[in-house]
Amino acid sequence: MTKAQQKIIELDAPASAERLAALNIGDVVYINGLVYTGREGVYRRILDQGEKPPTDLAKLSNINFHCSPAASIDSDGNYTVGAVTATASFRFSKWMERWFNLTDCKVVIGKGGMPQSDYRDYFVPKGAVYLTTVGYGTGALLGRGIKHVPKAYWVDELGIAQAIWILEVEHFGPFLVESDIRGNSLFEESKQEIDKNIEALYAGLKKPALRRYGETTKRTDEVI
Amino acid sequence: MIPETVIQDAAHEITRQAAIRIPEDYRTGIRDIRAGEQGALSCFVLDTMVDNWDAAVADQRPMCADTGLPRYYVKFGNEAVIQGGFVALERALRRATAHATVSVPLRPNRVHPLTREDHNNNVGSRAPEIEYSVEPDADWLDITTVHKGGLFGTDYRMLFPGDGWDGIKKMFLDTMIQFGRRGLACQPAIVGVGIGGSKDTCMVLGKQAACLRVVGDRHPDPEIAKLEDELKELGNQIGMGPMGFVGNSMVVDCHIEIAHTHTGGMPVSIHSFCLSSRRAVVRIYDNGSTEFRTDPKWFTTYHRREEVE
Ligand code: SF4
Numbered sequence: 001m002t003k004a005q006q007k008i009i010e011l012d013a014p015a016s017a018e019r020l021a022a023l024n025i026g027d028v029v030y031i032n033g034l035v036y037t038g039r040e041g042v043y044r045r046i047l048d049q050g051e052k053p054p055t056d057l058a059k060l061s062n063i064n065f066h067c068s069p070a071a072s073i074d075s076d077g078n079y080t081v082g083a084v085t086a087t088a089s090f091r092f093s094k095w096m097e098r099w100f101n102l103t104d105c106k107v108v109i110g111k112g113g114m115p116q117s118d119y120r121d122y123f124v125p126k127g128a129v130y131l132t133t134v135g136y137g138t139g140a141l142l143g144r145g146i147k148h149v150p151k152a153y154w155v156d157e158l159g160i161a162q163a164i165w166i167l168e169v170e171h172f173g174p175f176l177v178e179s180d181i182r183g184n185s186l187f188e189e190s191k192q193e194i195d196k197n198i199e200a201l202y203a204g205l206k207k208p209a210l211r212r213y214g215e216t217t218k219r220t221d222e223v224i
Numbered sequence: 225m226i227p228e229t230v231i232q233d234a235a236h237e238i239t240r241q242a243a244i245r246i247p248e249d250y251r252t253g254i255r256d257i258r259a260g261e262q263g264a265l266s267c268f269v270l271d272t273m274v275d276n277w278d279a280a281v282a283d284q285r286p287m288c289a290d291t292g293l294p295r296y297y298v299k300f301g302n303e304a305v306i307q308g309g310f311v312a313l314e315r316a317l318r319r320a321t322a323h324a325t326v327s328v329p330l331r332p333n334r335v336h337p338l339t340r341e342d343h344n345n346n347v348g349s350r351a352p353e354i355e356y357s358v359e360p361d362a363d364w365l366d367i368t369t370v371h372k373g374g375l376f377g378t379d380y381r382m383l384f385p386g387d388g389w390d391g392i393k394k395m396f397l398d399t400m401i402q403f404g405r406r407g408l409a410c411q412p413a414i415v416g417v418g419i420g421g422s423k424d425t426c427m428v429l430g431k432q433a434a435c436l437r438v439v440g441d442r443h444p445d446p447e448i449a450k451l452e453d454e455l456k457e458l459g460n461q462i463g464m465g466p467m468g469f470v471g472n473s474m475v476v477d478c479h480i481e482i483a484h485t486h487t488g489g490m491p492v493s494i495h496s497f498c499l500s501s502r503r504a505v506v507r508i509y510d511n512g513s514t515e516f517r518t519d520p521k522w523f524t525t526y527h528r529r530e531e532v533e
Contacts, residue, residue, distance in 0.1 A: 006268055026265060070289050070331045082329060085289030112406040134272045135466065136410055137373070137500040139289030140280035141272070174272055176265075187406050190265070190469045197463045198401065205394045208387040
């Protein structure tokens with residue numbers, strides 16, 4: 001049995017350039033300090049519709065979590081966040097460059113990463129890294145790391161799932177460094193390795209009578 | 225006679241248990257697959273999952289923030305009598321779901337498919353789903369809840385008799401690989417394969433094979449059991465582990481269920497029950513007493529029968 005032996009790093013928010021430069025893909029990261037959630041609702045409102053951010057995000061933190069918390073607001077206006085889970089980030093590619101410019105965000109936490117070209121085009125020029133959640137069903141562990149929810153913005157305008165939640169966290173994780181400031185990608189590295197074996201798996205299996213539409217080379221082909 | 229209140233309380237309890245406690249058979253399955261895992265990152269993910277399950281039980285919070293789609297499978301003993309009948313049973317299950325959404329809490333995942341309107345209680349039109357089966361010579365009621373998450377890892381194809389076992393293997397590989405990358409299917413999973421029936425039965429069977437049989441269970445037909453072993457092994461030979469990292473843990477177990485089908489076709493469906501393989505079961509006896517467990521015991525000899533009685 002191989003023992004899991006990644007480097008484990010406690011990262012304070014806001015994350016400094018030196019600390020980020022020291023991260024390598026595959027490192028395990030826990031976060032301490034403030035992070036904020038923000039996803040398509042926020043990106044659309046600020047970047048596409050030109051709305052001013054409800055607070056100076058750059059001052060608050062430079063860590064943007066692609067997340068919908070299982071959260072509630074009680075009658076006194078207090079916030080409770082139970083379990084949290086990241087949402088798939090690849091859908092947010094088109095906003096990242098402008099988001100980085102506007103907020104000086106340096107760390108994106110999400111699920112499943114983005115295409116490596118996004119890291120090269122948008123992340124590397126800004127010295128930003130991408131951290132992925134693990135599993136991905138680690139809601140209970142992540143929920144533990146949230147100590148306090150000081151504020152939520154745009155709950156009425158965007159709803160609980162899409163609002164900006166400010167989370168005060170301690171030993172919040174684990175996350176894996178999926179892309180470092182050099183634009184390396186853990187998922188891409190794994191893919192390259194795994195792909196070497198793929199053709200061999202299919203060797204000797206006869207072709208089914210009916211092909212699938214996507215398996216044909218042209219959309220005008222018949223599937224038979 | 226089984227009272228409606230007992231059903232509602234028991235259904236609430238299994239819904240809570242399912243969300244928080246990973247079934248023992250799956251946990252053991254992950255332990256075994258971890259023992260053979262060579263990839264360092266894959267090991268790390270599996271270890272983290274075990275930590276997460278421990279945290280969920282210790283803190284009594286859901287293991288995954290996506291609490292899936294709660295649904296129920298009801299097996300009636302032929303002699304069971306429910307106070308208020310079937311309508312009372314369904315009412316109890318819908319109420320239990322709404323109550324658990326607040327009390328656990330579960331994420332209100334159920335929305336109208338087009339307007340996306342959310343009732344915030346996981347109840348709606350045809351939600352939670354309730355499926356039925358029967359068992360002779362029994363006066364109890366078995367209720368299983370399954371909270372299946374995951375938008376990925378499922379496929380259906382109409383294969384043909386001539387495609388044979390090769391066709392199924394190829395489809396299996398396609399499904400595992402395409403949804404395994406980046407861990408979209410949140411593998412390693414219990415993979416259920418439905419073979420035969422009509423399109424709809426094929427889908428239902430495959431899903432039930434994934435969600436209603438425990439890790440380590442084998443089909444009573446030795447030929448089918450052999451195929452289960454073969455597919456499990458094939459999945460774990462891909463070279464992929466959790467999150468799509470290099471590894472050899474894709475499939476914790478594989479379960480196949482068959483239904484007699486059209487002579488010209490061989491419909492196949494594949495379903496992945498993710499790292500949060502949530503199921504919990506209660507048996508309610510005629511005197512109102514309850515017994516909790518995690519093995520649905522859904523596929524009985526009677527349920528799989530082939531002959532005319
Ligand atoms: S597929 Fe399962 S483990 Fe993954 S996020 Fe959904 S419920 Fe959680």
